[in-house]
Amino acid sequence: MITIRxxxxxxxxxxxxxxxxxxxxxxDQTEDEIWVLQHNPVFTQGQxxxxxxxxxxxxxPVVQSDRGGQVTYHGPGQLIIxxxxxxxxxxxGVRQLVDLIEQSIIGLLTDYGIDSRARKDAPGVYVNDSxxxxxxxxxxxxxxxxxxxxxxxxxxxxxxxxxPCGMEGLEVxxxxxxxxxxxISEIEQQLLKKLTECLYNDAEA
Numbered sequence: 001m002i003t004i005r006x007x008x009x010x011x012x013x014x015x016x017x018x019x020x021x022x023x024x025x026x027x028d029q030t031e032d033e034i035w036v037l038q039h040n041p042v043f044t045q046g047q048x049x050x051x052x053x054x055x056x057x058x059x060x061p062v063v064q065s066d067r068g069g070q071v072t073y074h075g076p077g078q079l080i081i082x083x084x085x086x087x088x089x090x091x092x093g094v095r096q097l098v099d100l101i102e103q104s105i106i107g108l109l110t111d112y113g114i115d116s117r118a119r120k121d122a123p124g125v126y127v128n129d130s131x132x133x134x135x136x137x138x139x140x141x142x143x144x145x146x147x148x149x150x151x152x153x154x155x156x157x158x159x160x161x162x163x164p165c166g167m168e169g170l171e172v173x174x175x176x177x178x179x180x181x182x183x184i185s186e187i188e189q190q191l192l193k194k195l196t197e198c199l200y201n202d203a204e205a
Contacts, residue, residue: 007037039074067136070166077154088142130173
């Protein structure tokens with residue numbers, strides 16, 4: 001079983017603490033949860049994050065995170081999905097989980113007529129050489145938290161204040177750049193359907 005929670009616009013640091021607390025308290029019987037939300041403007045620095053990738057944060061807060069990866073930006077108009085999943089129970093490896101997330105996003109974008117791909121050298125989803133979705137996970141006690149961010153219709157300028165994901169000169173794009181101006185909740189529902197089908201059907205297969 002899985003519980004999906006739609007949390008609206010949330011502060012990053014508070015959400016991070018809630019994810020940690022949920023994961024620390026869960027048992028073998030705890031249902032998996034998927035949290036769907038957006039964040040107030042924030043730069044988040046992953047565990048391997050290097051300060052030189054923060055070029056000019058200005059007045060946007062920087063929060064140290066315990067996810068994998070380097071620095072990224074979150075803000076309104078970007079869909080965030082956090083996967084609080086017992087991957088041990090689902091018999092999924094971390095690489096398999098990353099692949100399933102990426103393929104779900106690629107499938108969603110294909111439905112909207114956007115040709116995208118994953119890269120083995122840099123997790124996430126790319127349109128040509130521009131990043132449209134980012135991934136960052138943490139595994140604790142065989143359970144995942146953190147998840148994905150998909151750029152839908154947001155202000156991309158803050159990405160110019162960092163080296164996104166630690167990659168100098170990396171261009172960032174979003175669905176609205178390809179004429180997709182639909183309701184974010186509609187995109188959210190379609191991506192959730194693909195994610196849950198991938199995660200749970202694959203696990204049962």
